[in-house]
Amino acid sequence: MRDLKRFLVGRPLKSSALKEQRLNKLKALAILSSDALSSVAYGPEQILIVLASISLLAFWYSIPIALCVLILLAALILSYRQVIYAYPSGGGAYIVSRNNLGENAGLIAGESLLIDYILTVAVSVSAGTDALTSAFPQLHDFTVLIACVFVVLITLLNLRGVTESASILSYPVYLFVFAILVMIGGGLWKIVNGGIPQHHTPIGTFVPGISLFLLLKAFSSGCSALTGVEAVSNAVPNFKEPPAKNAVYTLFMMGSILAVLFAGIMFLGYWLGITPKAEETVVSQIASEIFGRNWVYFMIQGTTMLILILAANTGFSAFPLLAVNLARDKYIPRMFLIRGDRLGYSNGIVTLGAAAILLIIIFRGETEHLIPLYAIGVFIPFTLSQCGMITKWVREKSVGWVSKLVVNLIGAMICFIVVTIFFVTKFTQVWPVLIFVPLIVYLFHRIKKHYVSVEEQLRLTETEKTLQLDGNVVLVPVAGITKVVENSLHYAELIGDTVLAVYVAFDRESEIEMKQKWEQWRPNIRLITLYSQYRSITQPLTRLIDIVQAKAQENNHSLTVVIPQFITKKRWHDILHNQSGLLLRLYLLYLKNIIVTTVPYRLKK
C-alpha cells in the first residue's frame, strides 16, 4: 500500500519545502491559463451554432459579437487586476464577496466556483476525449473509460505537487498557443496574398428574422470562451515573490493571448465562411481549409486535444485553494485543510477528481450540455466579486478610488447583464442553479453551525466543576477460558477496583458448564452468566451494563468494558473469526457512551 502510494505520488516532502514549491510566471501561465485558453477551442463554435440557427446571412454578426466578448474580456482582466492587488492572499470571488457583500454573497460565489471547477474537469476532459475518439473511432466504445483514466492521471499529477505538474503541463499549453498562432498567421498570409476570397456576406447585410434575443443568445454562448480567467486571482499565494505583481503579469499575458487567439479564430471563421458541423469542429475546418490535412493540421488538432484535457488542471489548481478558504471559515469539512505528503491539499484534489469521474460516468462522457451551466456558474461569482470591489472602493475611498470604481462598475454591469441574458435565453439549461445554490448555501450554514457548537461544547469553562472519579469498575466479556481471556483479566485487575467477568450463553448446558469451570479457575473474580434465548450477545450485555453503570455512578466510579481481541498473523485469517468484539465495541462506544478498552493478544502462527 505505502509503496504503491510512494510510486504514484512520490516521497513525502517536509513542511519547510513549501516555499520551494512556488510558481514562477512562465509555469504559472501554463498551469493557470490552460482552462481559459482551451475555451477558444469551443467558444467561437458556440457563437456560430446560434447564428447558423437563424440563416447563413447572419454569420457576419459573429464579428460584432466577438468584439463584445473581447470588451467583456478586457473589463474582466482589468477588474481582476484590481482584485489581485487588493487581495494578495488569494481567494478571488469568495473572499472579495464575503468581505464586502457579506457571508451569503461569499458563499454563493464560493459554491458556484467549487461546482464550476468540477464541471471544468468533467467538461474539458470529456471534450478532449471526444477529440481523441473522433480521430481514432475504434476507441469510441471506451470514451467513458478513457476520460476517467485521464482524470485519474491528472489527479495523480496534482497529488505529486504543484511544480512538478506545471513542468509537464507547460509544454502542451505553449505548443497549443504556438499551433493556433501558426494557423492564424498562415490564414492571414493567405488572405493578404489573395489566396482565399471572402465567403460570407459582408458586415451590415440585412438579415430577415434576426432578433435581439437571438443575438444575445449568441453573445452569451460566446461568453463560454471566457471561463477560466478568474483562476489567476484565486492562486495568488502560489506565486513566487512578489506574488501580486507576478500574478497580475500572468493575468495580462493570459488575457492578451486569449484575445489574440479568440479574435483570430473568429475572423478566420468569418472570412473562410465556416459553418458549424456536427462531425467536425470549427478549428479543424479552419485548419484544414488553410493547410490541407498535412502535419501542420494534425499538430493543431493534437495540441487542441491535449490542452482540452489539461484545461482540467486549472480546476485542480484552484479547487483545493478555494476549499481551504471555505474550510478555514468552517463552511466545509476541515479535512480540506490538511496538506498531503507532497504539500498539496490532497483531500481537495482527490474530491475534485472523484466528483468529476462521477459526473463523467453519470453523463456517459457526453458533458457538452453542461457547458451553459458551467458558464453561468462562472459569471455569478464574476458579478459578485465586481460588486464586492465596488463596495470596497466606496467604503475605503483610497487614493484614485474613483477610476478603480469605474473599472469595477463597468465589469459588474457587463457580468450582471451576461447572467441575466443566460437566465432569459437559456433558462431550460440553467434552472438547476436556482435549486442547488440555495440548497448548498443552507448546507454550508449547517456545517458552520455544527463546528461552532462543537467548539462551544468542548471549550473549558472555569466555572464548571471538574468531575473527579473515585474508582473504576471493569467488565470483561469472556467467550471461554483461554489465554486471551487470562491476559485481559490480568489487565482488568490492574486498572479496576472491581472486576466482573460476563459470559453470554446460548443454551443452558454451556451456561452451567462455564460456571463450574470458572469456579475452579478464577474463584476470586466474579463471573456473571447471561442466557440469551434470541442468540444475541449485545442485548443481554447491554441490559447488564445499564445496571452496572447505574451502580458505578452511585459510587462515583467509572465503568470500563475490556474487550479481549486476538490479532491474527495474516489478514485473511480475520474472516475466519466472528468479529463480535469489534461490533460490541462500536455499539458500546457510539450508542451507550461507555469507555472501551481493547486488549490485543497476538497470535504467533
Place this chain on the structure above:
Amino acid sequence: MRDLKRFLVGRPLKSSALKEQRLNKLKALAILSSDALSSVAYGPEQILIVLASISLLAFWYSIPIALCVLILLAALILSYRQVIYAYPSGGGAYIVSRNNLGENAGLIAGESLLIDYILTVAVSVSAGTDALTSAFPQLHDFTVLIACVFVVLITLLNLRGVTESASILSYPVYLFVFAILVMIGGGLWKIVNGGIPQHHTPIGTFVPGISLFLLLKAFSSGCSALTGVEAVSNAVPNFKEPPAKNAVYTLFMMGSILAVLFAGIMFLGYWLGITPKAEETVVSQIASEIFGRNWVYFMIQGTTMLILILAANTGFSAFPLLAVNLARDKYIPRMFLIRGDRLGYSNGIVTLGAAAILLIIIFRGETEHLIPLYAIGVFIPFTLSQCGMITKWVREKSVGWVSKLVVNLIGAMICFIVVTIFFVTKFTQVWPVLIFVPLIVYLFHRIKKHYVSVEEQLRLTETEKTLQLDGNVVLVPVAGITKVVENSLHYAELIGDTVLAVYVAFDRESEIEMKQKWEQWRPNIRLITLYSQYRSITQPLTRLIDIVQAKAQENNHSLTVVIPQFITKKRWHDILHNQSGLLLRLYLLYLKNIIVTTVPYRLKK
C-alpha cells in the same frame, strides 16, 4: 435499520422454538423436490438436442436413453434410501464420504455440493427468468435485474425461516406436478383415441452415422434431469419425528413423481415428433401440440416458470446445512454455525444468495452453459457417497449387508460411469472442475490448520507462569486543551500509575504555544511535544511509543494509550471531523500490539 430488518425477515425467534420449525412430509416434498422436479423442464430437451445433431432418424434413441436415465434414477433413490437410514443426522454425501473414505473424499464431495447449490440457484433462476422474458419480450432488457430480484426474494423468504417459505412454496410445486400430469394425461388420451399419429421413425430403425460416443453424450445430457435428488438426504434433521422414515417416504414420493413426469414427457416428445428449437422449449411444443394455445397451455408454461425459479429454493434448504457440517469440522469459517433471528443459518443463506447473484451478473443471466458443470458437480458426490456406503457395509457386515452392498455397488458403478462419460464427451465444458476441486480442498485444509493452531495457542497450560503486572503507564495523545482532553486525563489518572500527554505539532509556533498553555493548565501532568515535519501524526507517535513501551516493560508495567474521542450527535457530522483517533487506534492495535482505550465524549448538540 433494525426496523427494516424486522419488516423483511420477521421478529426474532427464541432458540426453544427450533422444534416447531420442523417439516412435515407434504411440505418437505415441496421444499426439497422443486430442484429435482424442475429438471424435467430441461432434461428431456438436453437429450433431444444431442440426437438432433445426428439426424432426424436418431430420435427413436430417446426412448432407450430415457429408460437408462430411469434405471439410474431408481438406483440413486434406492441408494439414498440406505444413506438416510444409515445417517439419520443428515449430511449426505459429505458425511458419508468423510466417515467411510477419509477426509479428502469427504471434502471433495462437500465442496462439489456447495458449489453445486450455488449453480442450482443461478441456473434455475436464470432459466425461470428466461421463460418469463420469452413470454413478455419487453422485459428482455432487464433479464439480469429480474433474476437478481428473484434471488433476493428467495433469500428473504429463507431468512424468514424454513416452514414459512415452505408454505408459500408448496403451491407452485404441486401446481406444476398437476399441470404436467394433465398434459401427459391429455396427450395419452388423444393418442389412445387416435387423435395423433406417430411422427418419428419406429424404434430400431437403422441410423447412419450413429456412434456410441454420441449416444453416451445424449445419455449424460439427460442425467441433468437427475440433479437435485440428493437434497432429501442432506436435510434429514429438518424433518418431523421420525425424521429418517419421513425422509425416505419423501424421497420415494419425489422419485416416483420425477419418473412419471420424465417418462411422460420423453414418450410424448417421441410420439409427437418434437424437434428441439432455439425459440421454444420442448415442453411448450408438446403442450401447444396437445391443447393449442389456450389457458391449459398457459397454465403449464406458467407453473414451469414458477418451479424453475423456486428450484433455487432447494439450494437454499441444503446449502446452509451442509455449510454447518463443514464449519463444525473447521473447514470453512465458523460464522456459518450461527443461527439468525429466525433460527435459519442466515450466513449460509446470505452467502448463497450473494454468490448466485454474482454468477448471474458475471454471466449476464446466460447461465445455460453452466449446466454440464452443474451436472458433473452432482455426480461426483453421488459416486463418492455410494463408494462410502460400500466400504461401510464391507466393514460393518451388519444384518443383510450383502443386499445393501449390491444396491450401492450398482449405484456407484452407474454414477462412476456417468462421471467418466461426462469427462470424455464434454471435456471442454467440465475441465474447470479439475482446477477448482483441488484448489478448494487445499483451502479447506489451510482453514482447518489455522483453527487448530489458534486453539493450541489459546489453550491455557498449567506449566507457563502467568505474567502479573506491577503498574500501568498511560499515554494520552491530545490535540488541544478541551473538555474532551480533560475528560480523558481524569480517566488516565484513575487507571495509570504514570500519565503522559503527547502533542504532535505541525509547526514550531503551535508547539511552543501548546507547551506554554499546558504549563498553566496541568503542570502536574507531563506533556511531551513532538514536531512532525512530514505532517504525520502516527509516525512520531509510534517512535515515542516504542521508547515508552521499552521502559514500561523494564519495570513490568503495561502500556495503555487512551484516545479521546468525541461522539457526534448526528451520524452525518462524522465526516466533518477528521477520524485521526480511529486510524491511530487501528494502527496501534493491529500493528503495534498496544492496549488502546477509547474514552467517548458525547456532544449534546
